Amino acid sequence: MIALEQVHKTLGQTKVLDDFSLHAEKNEITCIIGPSGCGKTTTLQLLAGLEQPDAGRIVGTQGMRVSYVFQDPRLLLWKTVAQNVAFVLQDTVPLARQQELIRKYLTMMGLNEYRDSYPKALSGGMKQRLALCRAFAYPHDLLLMDEPFKSLDTPLRLGLVWQVARMWQEKSGTIIFVTHDIMDALLLGHRVIVLSARPATVLDDVRIDAPPAQRNVLQAPLPAIHARLLDLLEGENKKYFPDLYMTGGSSKTPG
Amino acid sequence: MRNFSSLTRGLAPLFGLILFILLWQLASGYYHRVILPPPVEVARSAVKLVVSGQLWEQGGQTLARGLTGFGLAVIVGLPLGLLIGLSPLISSLFRPLVVGLQVTPLVSWLLLAMIWLGFSKVPSFVVFVTTIPLIIINTVQGVKNIDVHLLQMAKVFQINRSRLFREIYLPQVLPYLLAGVITALGTTWKAVAMAEFLSVSTGIGAKMAVSRINLETSDLFAWTFVLITLGLLTDRLLNYLVNKRLRHWM
Structure with a gap:
């Protein structure tokens, strides 16, 4: 089990996490959804060891090799597409296997014909796909994904959700997937954890039994879970954007 | 149209x-030709410099002195700039020195170099002290502008220190360093000629002084054009090389 136990974390002036606990099972896909700014990214950074908790502890990640898809692509602009993937493989994978992995994942993401291009020549979506290639190809025990499909259109998003599900079936491993898209979470998660607005608390923790790669969002129990999660997130948003949800009565419209 | x-x-x-x-x-x-020689006469002087071999003989010396001072400035300035950029301790230690180097009057360096090193090394030394702050400051700027997000990425993927330096730090410092190098090389030719004029009897700067004494103003003009050409050529060449190297990602 991987867990944050009673973690406190302040970044600058902002208390991002206040006595926050969360756990994820190994060899499962755990999806975390919640309103923007609730501390999802900080949670991943703590798990990756990029940030240290002010108090509390991180359990279960010792000795794990971590791969990470950041919200922004974070590519090396002075390296080609293929070299960007090779960058993370160089010290961890034998040379012959490197080329094989690069080809496999670039092909999966539709980038193999651009392997010798530089990131400058790629669109925003292509850059994000390259970041996914890099994270997938890197040998890992724990894959952290921070809204990885943010800049992609819906059909491509769905395609990538299936790829992640397939990849997980192939080599299992632990995946923690942060998103604010309920559909992604429903299609991928063994568990979906709903966080409240800052300071984050766990509002709901839903287990979905159907295997990730074989789900239909229209089939029970997914529509009911979808409605429940949407309700929870809307409830959180209402606290922070009351005007956005204002209806009838007091608001005056001309005519 | x-x-x-x-x-x-x-x-x-x-x-x-x-x-x-x-x-x-x-x-x-x-005006009299001593005050302002006509273009044709200057052209004739320039041809004379080429034919007599003066251009290569004196120009070669100036080039060698300039490049020596400039080369030393890069060799010393780059690592120093990297260290200052990377370490707050070294930064607070060296910052005042770099600023001091920049504001010290050139004439002081010139005279001190005469005392410390003897006349022959003055031009290279003057080039060194005038260009090294440019190299250091630009390198520090480059280090300060390194993208911390990329460092985080490299940390997650456990990239070791030497690769971090070569593949993350250096490529990001390079554009700043090269901008510094281009500015510094522009300064080099001006500084070396000035120092030659004041300290030695060979090289373009020294020959310009001789031209003035002999009232051969057209020679003075011709040498000036040689220096301008040298500056333009090195500037264009460097810009071309920099563009060729950085175009694909900058």
């Missing part, structure tokens, strides 16, 4: 140059 306008745009600088030479020719009619 479009062809015509792009043609004029290409030729405009040439017309500007011709206009300048015409005005110069016109003005030289009103």
